[in-house]
Amino acid sequence: MSIRIQKFYYGDIPEEKSGAFMPSSMANEASSGWPLWEVFIRSKQGLDHKHAGSLHAADAAMAIENARDVYTRRQEGISIWVVESKYVHASNPDDAESFYDPASDKVYRHPTFYDLPDEVKHM
């Protein structure tokens, strides 16, 4: 498939107009290679930790400090979890249909399935 994108937008300057130039100081550097971490933040006591984003850091202590600076500059959190991204296992989106299918025909799991007399009031 080849779709040519001709329209240029703010923040989307096409390559062919890029006119790259190399500054003389450009050196061939080794990559930093800091691993990727997922950041989870508890916004206040009593709530779950929620995924906030990810960042690179050399180790867990640095990941927590960086997470504080990147994700809680405005008091968005009181507790931070970090986990190296490579340890996160995820379900496969391609299997979503069959994977979640067993739940789709069980409406009786919801309270609204039961039609009770009005006299019962709150239940």
Add this chain to the structure above:
Amino acid sequence: MTLHDLEKSFQAKIDAEIKIEPKDWMPDAYRKTNLRQISQHAHSEIVGMLPEGNWITRAPSLKRKAILIAKVQDEAGHGLYLYAAAETLGTSREQMIDDLHSGKAKYSSIFNYPTLTWADMGAVGWLVDGAAILNQVMLCRTSYGPYARAMVRICKEESFHQRQGFDALLVLSKGTPEQKAMCQDAINRWWWPSLMMFGPKDSESTNSDQSMKWKIKRKTNDELRQHFVDMIAEQIKLLGMTLPDPDLKWNAEKMHYDFGEINWEEFWNVVKGNGPCNKQRLEARNKAHQEGEWVREAALAYAAKKAERLQKRVA
């Protein structure tokens, strides 16, 4: 499923306003377009720290200095949110940074203009961040999930950037004749480059608009630019200043402001690397990256040593 079927179900998801997530199937061109756009956006945040960093040590008061530091720190954060979003599309941070530093990747040309006076800090906040916000608010609803989530976070933080800029100009506009002149001069220099931030005119494109169809973008350059002009043309009255455009006039029929022609030659020149500060900006980025190399290496070595010690203790 054939490629055609995959593309059809992909477009159906987009049409139904279902966000695309990193592991979902997507057309190559969708991936590439997002990757280029998100990384350019990230680079813009990072390079955008340079013109303002220029004034941190010379801010006129402790209050203004604290505000400016907070703003520059936000921009570093915004760059990081966006780099992380771009990485979900399968590129590495190192690759993106290398592309920025070699000049291969682009960033917003606005940051290739110099910040000559303190009033420029106000004008950058009000006009440059103001223009960026219009684009970013639209992008909160972009179809790629990680990009949209990064934009929501950014928009929450960005509003203070524009307000502090207007606030700084408002103080100057009520000051001495010299301060007023400095305020007007900054507006004169930043107005046209701000309009260029929205990119080329819609009429420059004849092909069908894939970015709109994929809902990466939801408004055209000209729509956003017009919105910006309408907004600023009103706000400037509160400053008692003028915009440097003799053709700027309210059009009661269209219910929009008419405005003059942008110097597109200047626009493409700056994009191509011939703006006032292109070279300086890239050199500053390269220098910072090179001088930080030993820190990155030391951090890794320290982490490895700590991990090794922990293993020994366990064993």
